[in-house]
Amino acid sequence: MAHHNPWPDEGNTGHIWDEDLRELDNPAPLWWMLSFYAGFVMIVFYAIYYPTIPLADSYTKGVAGWTQVGEYHEDFKVLKDWRQAKFADKEEKLAALSVDEILKDDDLKAYAVATSKVLFGDYCAGCHGAGGQGNPNFPVLADDDWLWGGKPAQIQAALVNGRVGNMPAKGMMGNLNDQEIEQVADYVIALSEGKADDAAYAAGKAVYAKGMCLACHGPVGKPLAPAGAANLTDGIWRFSGDRDDVVAVIKYGVNVKKAGELIPGTKQAYMPSFKERLPNADVNIKRLTVYVHALGGGQ
Numbered sequence: 001m002a003h004h005n006p007w008p009d010e011g012n013t014g015h016i017w018d019e020d021l022r023e024l025d026n027p028a029p030l031w032w033m034l035s036f037y038a039g040f041v042m043i044v045f046y047a048i049y050y051p052t053i054p055l056a057d058s059y060t061k062g063v064a065g066w067t068q069v070g071e072y073h074e075d076f077k078v079l080k081d082w083r084q085a086k087f088a089d090k091e092e093k094l095a096a097l098s099v100d101e102i103l104k105d106d107d108l109k110a111y112a113v114a115t116s117k118v119l120f121g122d123y124c125a126g127c128h129g130a131g132g133q134g135n136p137n138f139p140v141l142a143d144d145d146w147l148w149g150g151k152p153a154q155i156q157a158a159l160v161n162g163r164v165g166n167m168p169a170k171g172m173m174g175n176l177n178d179q180e181i182e183q184v185a186d187y188v189i190a191l192s193e194g195k196a197d198d199a200a201y202a203a204g205k206a207v208y209a210k211g212m213c214l215a216c217h218g219p220v221g222k223p224l225a226p227a228g229a230a231n232l233t234d235g236i237w238r239f240s241g242d243r244d245d246v247v248a249v250i251k252y253g254v255n256v257k258k259a260g261e262l263i264p265g266t267k268q269a270y271m272p273s274f275k276e277r278l279p280n281a282d283v284n285i286k287r288l289t290v291y292v293h294a295l296g297g298g299q
């Protein structure tokens with residue numbers, strides 16, 4: 001930087017580098033200054049209009065009353081209103097028609113199935129699995145094997161009333177001993193394998209009669225009408241086909257209570273009613289009935 005200034009009159013600041021590189025003292029361009037001041041005005045405007053300044057345990061709210069979550073809700077409502085308007089006629093039809101009528105209308109049926117997936121995920125998948133494929137101790141819905149029946153009315157009833165499985169421990173009269181329980185367990189497993197007529201299972205077959213299993217499971221392991229009892233002949237296990245598990249079900253039953261408490265070892269089988277649990281339950285129970293009916297192959 002030179003101390004001598006060879007250009008005293010051009011308005012430079014006296015800072016000179018490399019012989020002739022000078023810093024001039026010009027005013028900033030007008031457009032730049034205006035934007036600069038406009039920036040200040042905007043800061044003041046923003047500070048008054050929007051929530052801005054953090055305080056000890058709150059913040060200045062701004063005169064606009066704007067909040068991020070408020071904006072989100074407004075946008076969401078626009079989307080919801082749009083959707084509602086778009087599908088209003090279909091939703092009205094779902095509300096007005098019975099499940100049987102919905103099933104006859106392919107278009108409406110497809111709509112019910114498509115709009116059930118989220119609902120099923122939120123309210124059913126926790127127990128029945130994401131695709132209705134079941135979970136340990138929770139029945140598969142995506143097959144054609146039903147405890148309570150796969151007709152639309154039966155599925156709908158499951159949702160409206162809930163379902164509670166009931167099987168007494170140690171046979172209908174509770175009078176089977178451990179050896180008999182083992183024998184009848186082997187007979188039940190043989191039933192599922194189609195070998196129940198073998199002489200080896202004659203003792204178990206007699207216990208099946210003594211325990212009055214047929215009252216619920218039918219004379220040959222197939223319930224005469226769906227009323228909650230498992231089909232023992234089809235190799236599809238409600239709980240498990242493991243011999244220990246089969247023995248345990250027969251020994252401790254399902255939902256067996258003593259003095260109001262479930263006894264140790266008893267299987268739990270409890271499906272709550274969804275009449276009060278589901279939002280917009282009237283329509284959504286029909287919707288899910290159509291969905292589950294489709295999952296189960298639709299008989």
Ligand code: HEC
Pocket residue numbers: 120123124125126127128137138139141145146147148149150155158159163164165166228268269270271272274288292
């Ligand atoms: C808390 C767990 C749970 C939830 C949540 C649940 N279920 Fe169930 N569901 C069960 C159990 C357990 C059974 C078997 C009841 C029995 O053993 O008799 C069952 C049975 C059923 C049945 C009868 C199955 C048959 O074989 O006859 C249907 C249909 C059904 N559930 C549909 C649904 C739908 C649809 C939802 C969602 C709205 C749902 N469930 C939510 C536990 C649940």
Ligand code: HEC
Pocket residue numbers: 147164165166167168170171172184185188207208211212213214215216217227228229230231232236237238239240241246249250254269
């Ligand atoms: C009062 C009716 C009733 C009687 C009597 C009864 N059961 Fe059951 N049983 C049921 C019901 C209901 C279920 C299904 C429980 C569920 O899934 O909620 C079941 C389930 C079973 C299962 C489990 C099947 C599977 O798929 O996992 C076996 C095994 C079984 N019963 C065997 C027997 C035997 C053997 C007897 C006679 C000693 C018997 N039951 C007597 C109602 C009965």
